[in-house]
Amino acid sequence: MAVDSQRDDVMLARRAAGGCVASFSELARRYQVPVVHYVRQLAGRGRADADDVVQDAFFRAWRHIADYDSRFAFSTWLFTIARRTWLNQARAARRRRVRESAVAVAEAIAGGAAAAAIATEQATRLWQVARAELSEREFTGLWMRYVEDKPVAEIALVLNKPVATVKVILFRARRRLEPFVRDLAGWSE
Amino acid sequence: MQGDAMGRRVTCREPDGLAEVLRREAAGERPMFSEALHGRILRRLPATPVAAGVIQPAESRGQQAGRSAWWQAILAAAATVLAVVVTAIDWDESEPAGSQLLPVAIEAGDRAAGSEVAAQGDAAAAAELGIDGVPTFDDLEAGVREGVSTLAATLLDVPEWRMLADFDAAGFLGADQAP
Structure with a gap:
């Protein structure tokens, strides 16, 4: 079933590369929810920000769809683009903050404090805890592994890291998250 | 600390139920499909042409193996050609053919250069031959030993390497099993 779906994705991607908007529309329809889900959790910010990233x-996927390598799942390629887009926007936001005036910085700090308070309030869900406790790379690795069921080789593509490094990232992420999971899920040793 | 059947420490094994909890938590926050967002995505597309490029075709493992073998054959042929060219350039027509293949021509009555080196160590041989400006094998060996010691000391200083030593390789390599 998954293989058929992947072949279908490749066919749609080929048509989209030829300029077929309807084919790309179908791909966007298929993958909007998983990409929005990932980016919203990754961003941990307002819904509008995350939707802009998506x-x-x-x-970007449409612009560069001819570069898609059909040996890998289309969703893997899409997640890679989504992650990089978010990273670019996060870096740009950081640079903007640095350039802002003292007054604006003060306002940003005040806003940040409010956001942190909200985040603390919301951090009752495991993935929000994960986002707060783990690095972006560890978060993305875990998300691709457990939510998207990606094999390690494809996670390596998303993270742009060797397979062995991805294994270490997953190991460390699981170890760091384990106490929180234990608390939330009420595990016993 | 958890252990396996052999009593070894297993610190990287996936905790029971972790995958289930993570999936359940994620599913609880899964968003709904948004026609509005879909519409916004599509509105930007027709105005922007697709960048030129070629989708790479999916290759079977057989095709990949065939391509690999093809490249190996090309590299082997290139190496052979290179070796022949280097030999041909280095050939000195004024010397007898056999002498080109030996570092020192051994004639009756001469001491064999190899036995001299073995007897005195290459530092002494280098001094005798007047090439003491070139690093000797003794120098190189000492340098390699020093480098290895430095590298080992450095790795012990890196906390992440110490952390990596906490878990066993078998469990680590099993981490990519499909969930």
């Missing part, structure tokens, strides 16, 4: 990621 919109930009799909736009």
